[in-house]
Amino acid sequence: MEEQPIICSSCLGENSHVRMKRHPNGEECRFCTRPFTALRWSGDTRVGKMKKTVICESCARARNCCQCCSVDIDYQIPLDLRDAALKLAGIANPYSVENTSKNREVKAIIGDKIEKRLKNEETETAEEKKEKMRDILTKLAQKLGSGAVANTSMPKERTSGGSTTKELSKTIAALPFGGSLALPKNNEDRSFFVFGFSADMPQYKLSEFFETHGKIESVRIVHKAKCGYVVFDSRSDADKCASAISSNGLNSNLATAGLILVNSQPVRVSWGNSQPLGRNNDEQAKIAQVVTKVMKQLAERDALQKGKRTKKLNGSHSTKRQKLESQERTDKETKEVKQSYKALSRDLEL
Amino acid sequence: MVQQIDLSKPARLQVDPDQIQDDDKPPQTGHTFNVWYLQWAGGDPTARDQTKLKFRLDVEKDSGYTRAKDGRSLICLFYSRGCCYRGKDCLYLHRPPKPEDARIATQDCFGRDKTGDYRDDMSGVGSLSRVNKTLYVGGIIATDKIHEQVSKQFLEYGAIDKLKVLPAKKCAFVSFRLEAEAQFTKEAMDRQSLGENDVLTVKWANEDMNPEAQRLVQQEIEAQAIETVKRLLGSDDSLSRSTKRHKPSKNASQEQETVDESQIFDDIPREEVAHDHSEIEHIPIETSESRDGLIGKARLKLLKEAVTRYKEAQKTKATPFKSLATEYTSD
Ligand SMILES: [Zn+2]
Ligand SMILES: [Zn+2]
Ligand SMILES: [Zn+2]
Numbered sequence: 001m002e003e004q005p006i007i008c009s010s011c012l013g014e015n016s017h018v019r020m021k022r023h024p025n026g027e028e029c030r031f032c033t034r035p036f037t038a039l040r041w042s043g044d045t046r047v048g049k050m051k052k053t054v055i056c057e058s059c060a061r062a063r064n065c066c067q068c069c070s071v072d073i074d075y076q077i078p079l080d081l082r083d084a085a086l087k088l089a090g091i092a093n094p095y096s097v098e099n100t101s102k103n104r105e106v107k108a109i110i111g112d113k114i115e116k117r118l119k120n121e122e123t124e125t126a127e128e129k130k131e132k133m134r135d136i137l138t139k140l141a142q143k144l145g146s147g148a149v150a151n152t153s154m155p156k157e158r159t160s161g162g163s164t165t166k167e168l169s170k171t172i173a174a175l176p177f178g179g180s181l182a183l184p185k186n187n188e189d190r191s192f193f194v195f196g197f198s199a200d201m202p203q204y205k206l207s208e209f210f211e212t213h214g215k216i217e218s219v220r221i222v223h224k225a226k227c228g229y230v231v232f233d234s235r236s237d238a239d240k241c242a243s244a245i246s247s248n249g250l251n252s253n254l255a256t257a258g259l260i261l262v263n264s265q266p267v268r269v270s271w272g273n274s275q276p277l278g279r280n281n282d283e284q285a286k287i288a289q290v291v292t293k294v295m296k297q298l299a300e301r302d303a304l305q306k307g308k309r310t311k312k313l314n315g316s317h318s319t320k321r322q323k324l325e326s327q328e329r330t331d332k333e334t335k336e337v338k339q340s341y342k343a344l345s346r347d348l349e350l
Numbered sequence: 351m352v353q354q355i356d357l358s359k360p361a362r363l364q365v366d367p368d369q370i371q372d373d374d375k376p377p378q379t380g381h382t383f384n385v386w387y388l389q390w391a392g393g394d395p396t397a398r399d400q401t402k403l404k405f406r407l408d409v410e411k412d413s414g415y416t417r418a419k420d421g422r423s424l425i426c427l428f429y430s431r432g433c434c435y436r437g438k439d440c441l442y443l444h445r446p447p448k449p450e451d452a453r454i455a456t457q458d459c460f461g462r463d464k465t466g467d468y469r470d471d472m473s474g475v476g477s478l479s480r481v482n483k484t485l486y487v488g489g490i491i492a493t494d495k496i497h498e499q500v501s502k503q504f505l506e507y508g509a510i511d512k513l514k515v516l517p518a519k520k521c522a523f524v525s526f527r528l529e530a531e532a533q534f535t536k537e538a539m540d541r542q543s544l545g546e547n548d549v550l551t552v553k554w555a556n557e558d559m560n561p562e563a564q565r566l567v568q569q570e571i572e573a574q575a576i577e578t579v580k581r582l583l584g585s586d587d588s589l590s591r592s593t594k595r596h597k598p599s600k601n602a603s604q605e606q607e608t609v610d611e612s613q614i615f616d617d618i619p620r621e622e623v624a625h626d627h628s629e630i631e632h633i634p635i636e637t638s639e640s641r642d643g644l645i646g647k648a649r650l651k652l653l654k655e656a657v658t659r660y661k662e663a664q665k666t667k668a669t670p671f672k673s674l675a676t677e678y679t680s681d
Pocket of ligand 1: 029030031032033034055056057058059060111
């Protein structure tokens, strides 16, 4: 008897019977490159009206996917996600997308092998298949339950060697790490220095955040250097943004760069005009190191400030003198911060 | 960020059909004109890529409603290149891709079939072998503001995830939020220019072999996979979705009309349908019983419990803001 094609219900469409045309050797299988008997029909759901199979039957069977749209036939999820889930659950899958060979000839040979193996495996009944799938899902659920599926691979900070040139330390020294959200003297300034995000922060998330305060003229995010610039169209929007950030409840210390949370990551923002951010990977990696150090210092400083503030609240006598004192203190702190950056760039020079 | 696009207005004509000339040869880049491929043969093979196209998509002005149904239709390839002459009568969508669009993994957002492998020069529709959201942009002329320039012009067509400009190598790599956005931008920006004298070549980027980049890709896939499995385990509906029949559409007649007309633009050569060896057969679709859910009620309950346990474990793991600062100091 003729084998049933492996096609998911959304590709087949709504009708209870589908009229299909058969084209012997009509398509090249997208997985194994071998020609196979393609089927064409007119589906009417989802996107695309004319449907056809693009994956040969044995490849589809081995991967348990739709011959037309390549989703997993049982769960209707993309293959790469299913394979990633199986991998997380520790289930071996010889046919995963990852393991696919890049070489045309090897692909075809593997395709032949799969077909032979599947012919011998005819004995596997539907009941057995169900049992197998149940096992897989239970395994996966157990893993999920035990929390073993957390991202295991943590980044290793690459310590890139190579000497730092004078120019780079100049570049780093020019970066406004010591800046704050206090109004700058120059009325033309409408640019923010943004730093401290990690490599997986999408640029559009950052622009979305700033766009809530006004129109953006340009965005320049260099992930490798962990910093960048956001320039507003107008000064008034930039002002709005600055005051919104300083009053977002995360910033008690206004003398240093403001803290915001984007994509649940801490990011620092201060006024600052565009400066070069390193010309190559090595330079940018060096800048990133400095950014990491600065983030650490700023966090420590914030923690300190918080401690002081609670003490002050306990004392509960707010006089003008104290205000002045705190002003002095913050000024001093700013100086300290600035000095430490200079020290940092000197470090790198060595 | 992609600006909000006004789709309440009709899509405008991007090209006046009367202005199109039949003998519209591309600028001479070779010795002889091949009438079959509409290309110049001989000469420098890369010269073709260095001529700027006549049209360019202006998302704000060109977008609008067409006869296509949002969510069920594909995006107009001619629109993406700025030269659809059908305007509001087009049967394809005149707007950039959106995250909620239904997509088929074997096709791009214009409905063209992906191939098994990339072309040798990484041009073309793209490959089924991996999800690629990154474009290679060549032919950049380095200036001081090049990063801002690339960013500004590319984010008209999609939300940029990452942008890396290599001025010394005259190229840039742009990653998007969606694969469909990369597909769309590739068509929209290929052989266009950022400034005055440059012509961009936009192709698919090769896999980034940098271990850090690989880790990020892996992390993203894992997060999506966990999300997907949670969703599957979380709802009985999606488990049995493959067994459910969609409700028949109300306006079937209207649909039928669309099918016929869409063939004008369809990429599939029609003659193949009337293939000599073709035979017509009726294939009965499996009844819902034969593909019943793989999981019994009891088993499903067990899975759900596991997921809630997992979610709770995640919750406690998630760092509330208070500890964020200290977390950071631990580096
Ligand atoms: Zn195959
Ligand atoms: Zn399908
Ligand atoms: Zn169109």
